Amino acid sequence: MLYTIIGAGIGGLTTALAFEKNGIDYQIFEQTPDLLEVGAGIWLAPNALQVLDHIGVLEEVQQKGNTINRITLGKADLSPLSDNYQDTIEKIFGFTTIAIHRAKLQKLLFDKIPTSKIHLGKGFNKYEELENGKIKVVFDDGHTVETDYLIGADGIHSKVRKQLFPTSNTRYSGQTCWRGIAELALDEEFHHRGMELWGNQIRFGISRISENKVYWFAVAIDKPNEKDQNQETHNKLLTMFQDFHPMVTNLISATPKEKIMRNDISDLKPLEVWHKNNILLIGDAGHATTPNMGQGGAQAIEDAYYLSELLKQESTKNIFEIFQQKREKKVHQIVKQSWNTGKMAHWKYGKGIRNFLLKNAPKKMIEKQMLTMYQIDKTVSIH
Numbered sequence: 001m002l003y004t005i006i007g008a009g010i011g012g013l014t015t016a017l018a019f020e021k022n023g024i025d026y027q028i029f030e031q032t033p034d035l036l037e038v039g040a041g042i043w044l045a046p047n048a049l050q051v052l053d054h055i056g057v058l059e060e061v062q063q064k065g066n067t068i069n070r071i072t073l074g075k076a077d078l079s080p081l082s083d084n085y086q087d088t089i090e091k092i093f094g095f096t097t098i099a100i101h102r103a104k105l106q107k108l109l110f111d112k113i114p115t116s117k118i119h120l121g122k123g124f125n126k127y128e129e130l131e132n133g134k135i136k137v138v139f140d141d142g143h144t145v146e147t148d149y150l151i152g153a154d155g156i157h158s159k160v161r162k163q164l165f166p167t168s169n170t171r172y173s174g175q176t177c178w179r180g181i182a183e184l185a186l187d188e189e190f191h192h193r194g195m196e197l198w199g200n201q202i203r204f205g206i207s208r209i210s211e212n213k214v215y216w217f218a219v220a221i222d223k224p225n226e227k228d229q230n231q232e233t234h235n236k237l238l239t240m241f242q243d244f245h246p247m248v249t250n251l252i253s254a255t256p257k258e259k260i261m262r263n264d265i266s267d268l269k270p271l272e273v274w275h276k277n278n279i280l281l282i283g284d285a286g287h288a289t290t291p292n293m294g295q296g297g298a299q300a301i302e303d304a305y306y307l308s309e310l311l312k313q314e315s316t317k318n319i320f321e322i323f324q325q326k327r328e329k330k331v332h333q334i335v336k337q338s339w340n341t342g343k344m345a346h347w348k349y350g351k352g353i354r355n356f357l358l359k360n361a362p363k364k365m366i367e368k369q370m371l372t373m374y375q376i377d378k379t380v381s382i383h
């Protein structure tokens with residue numbers, strides 16, 4: 001049985017490697033001619049790292065990224081609202097979170113896939129379900145392939161999903177995000193800390209991703225689809241964050257102007273089903289979340305693991321249905337909690353109460369929530 005994966009993002013590449021490990025026949029198609037990922041970082045939480053360990057790339061990810069073992073949510077001046085040392089997490093899983101350049105992650109995953117199985121510059125255009133049960137996949141350049149199963153891993157604006165479920169909708173969160181990588185040496189005390197600072201309806205995240213490289217993001221409320229001129233972004237952000245801890249404006253200043261990216265923050269209105277006949281959606285294509293919990297990529301990576309573990313088991317059951325049953329509770333919980341966290345971060349009123357509650361939330365409770373989120377089922381069974 002041949003599985004055709006559309007999209008070589010984090011989800012598609014990890015799925016390819018998980019299939020490779022389990023001897024599942026696949027091919028993967030990506031629209032971009034080269035995999036030059038955006039100049040931003042990504043946090044890989046322990047649930048993602050367990051899967052990366054399973055497919056044999058954890059060590060390289062650890063070498064190329066930076067360990068985060070303390071996560072601070074603070075006020076604009078960096079005074080903590082909640083400060084979580086990750087000791088228990090490390091004891092249980094053997095590692096904490098890794099912050100890494102997206103391009104490095106993408107490249108190291110890509111390099112492990114046999115070249116005969118990955119095809120770049122192939123934009124999916126549409127599929128046709130044939131009478132013999134197979135699926136014909138048509139690409140933008142007119143090229144076609146036949147496959148037994150189709151897996152849409154083509155991100156939040158998935159074309160596979162638009163054909164499969166034409167009424168599916170993304171939801172704009174009301175927030176827009178700038179991301180950049182500063183060339184700067186952080187003070188040692190910040191080397192292994194992930195930080196998010198909440199100010200007056202704006203916030204700023206910081207984490208070192210390698211020596212002298214720091215990934216940051218800035219979030220503000222705005223109308224959808226607004227654009228900045230390259231030259232104005234720097235000054236705009238410097239003004240916006242002038243009252244924050246000085247590290248923030250230093251980071252903005254140390255980022256090449258033309259390399260700051262801006263994206264609106266959206267998610268996907270939860271779908272009732274992620275599959276139909278022999279077609280399945282995974283990752284952002286099936287359940288995109290806002291990034292407030294740093295879990296979108298991790299959930300795409302978890303999908304890869306569960307799907308490949310289910311498919312390797314001989315069964316006449318509908319594996320795509322079982323896959324959704326195994327995954328949807330956690331995914332929907334993350335989508336919901338992330339959406340609410342994003343809203344709360346930008347509250348206009350009630351910040352005093354919010355900060356009081358965050359400061360006084362029992363550490364054990366936060367730890368328990370993290371542990372639940374980071375857990376994956378080590379013995380995935382179709383039963």
Ligand SMILES: Cc1cc2nc3c(=O)[nH]c(=O)nc-3n(C[C@H](O)[C@H](O)[C@H](O)COP(=O)(O)OP(=O)(O)OC[C@H]3O[C@@H](n4cnc5c(N)ncnc54)[C@H](O)[C@@H]3O)c2cc1C
Pocket residue numbers: 006007008009010011012029030031032041042043044045122123124125153154155156158159177179217263265282283284285289291294295296297298299300
């Ligand atoms: C600001 C921000 C910060 C984030 N931070 C984190 C974080 O710290 N940790 C975390 O875990 N997640 C984070 N995420 C979420 C994470 O980036 C996504 O959840 C993750 O990239 C989803 O992976 P994916 O493979 O499903 O989709 P994508 O990574 O979007 O990949 C989709 C791929 O499909 C390709 N494609 C699209 N259309 C077609 C087509 N028609 N034909 C062929 N190929 C196609 C695209 O080119 C792309 O390569 C963040 C997201 C944002 C917006």
